[in-house]
Amino acid sequence: MRTTIVSARDLASHPSWRIFDCSHDLADPEAGRAAYLSGHIPGALHARMETALSGPRTGENGRNPLPDPRVFAQWVAETGVGPDDQVVCYDRSGGIAAARLWWMLRWIGHDAVAVLDGGLTAWQAATLPLTAETPLSSSGSSYGSAPAPASGSLRLDLRPDVAVDRHFIAARLGSDEIRIVDARNAERFRGVNETLDPRGGHIPGALNRPYAHNLTPEGLFKPPGLLREEWLGILGPCRPDALIASCGSGLSACHNLLALEIAGLHGARLYAGSWSEWSALPDLPVEAG
Incomplete structure (x- = not known):
């Protein structure tokens, strides 16, 4: 079980690991999704900061408040992650968005989560492939040529x-x-x-x-x-x-x-x-x- 960071080569050698692209741009809410669609690690799903990784703003709870943990756990399960799955998160911004998902998964009790060291830059530097195939939309609906994964059995164990x-x-x-x-x-x-x-x-x-x-x-x-x-x-x-x-x-x-x-x-x-x-x-x- 990986719980902190993994290398690009380590990730490439484990095709069964569940991957999340956390691309996010503070100045442009649509930029993260656009970056994901332009090319991502094969099999990666997009974890959108504004919806999956944040809750509703009230004006008094900050720019990226935590979502209801039950809602977040349900979203994770709907992406196909189960209790025994190793998850790896990455982004294109030094790891800050990936670290957010890393922390949130541990928050709801899933310890088998790590961040790709160096993010997408390290993956590309290792001459590993990208794809534009989109198996799952950020809202959970399938589209494109790839099938959506089956819903997982992840259960909430909030900490x-x-x-x-x-x-x-x-x-x-x-x-x-x-x-x-x-x-x-x-x-x-x-x-x-x-x-x-x-x-x-x-x-x-x-x-x-x-x-x-x-x-x-x-x-x-x-x-x-x-x-x-x-x-x-x-x-x-x-x-x-x-x-x-x-x-x-x-x-x-x-x-x-x-x-x-x-x-x-x-x-x-x-x-x-x-x-x-x-x-x-x-x-x-x-x-x-």
């Missing part, structure tokens, strides 16, 4: 303790119980040139670890030992399960959670609403600089 909400964080600000780590770039963390969310800055007391720092210049995850050394420096005296991963809308935070798992540092939790939720609520404090 609510892997996530926290804003109330949990607000009640512990300034305490040693939590260490918030924000995965956004340094400029947005400081509150400079904020264009996506209502207010600039970060949750008071948060530290900044941009998700891209988990990767080598080639776009692969750093070796486990190096990631462990770097993340232990961020944790300081805190245990890994004190860490709360945050970002803009709950995507790149999952990249940091994946890096922690690769490093063997288990138990960190996700604040899914992240800055897009926190900054939209005027009664919650912010810090800049």
Whole structure:
């Protein structure tokens, strides 16, 4: 069972593994689907961020709120994934969207899930094939020349303790119980040139670890030992399960959670609403600089 990352060659040698293309563009909701249709790993289904991997927005729950876990588990089962299936996720954006699906599958109790190290770029660099064949639409209906897979038997085994909400964080600000780590770039963390969310800055007391720092210049995850050394420096005296991963809308935070798992540092939790939720609520404090 693979639970963190796999290589392109490893994925290619396991044709029975279930593959999801998580291509997503923050600036264009249609771009991810268009990228998938233009060419994807054979057998891959598209996991659309706006529908499959996010729930309805209320204006107070962030840009990519988690869906109802029952709805998400049903979608996963309808794609044909069963309890014994190995799932592999990939994207074209450094792994942040793929890491979101990786985290969500673990959230509902499916541990046999990994991210393709290097994403589609690594697959193409290994001169492996792409296809435009579409076995399943993002809504679950079949079309094109390939048949839709049979519905799987995946059952919901929710792990609510892997996530926290804003109330949990607000009640512990300034305490040693939590260490918030924000995965956004340094400029947005400081509150400079904020264009996506209502207010600039970060949750008071948060530290900044941009998700891209988990990767080598080639776009692969750093070796486990190096990631462990770097993340232990961020944790300081805190245990890994004190860490709360945050970002803009709950995507790149999952990249940091994946890096922690690769490093063997288990138990960190996700604040899914992240800055897009926190900054939209005027009664919650912010810090800049």
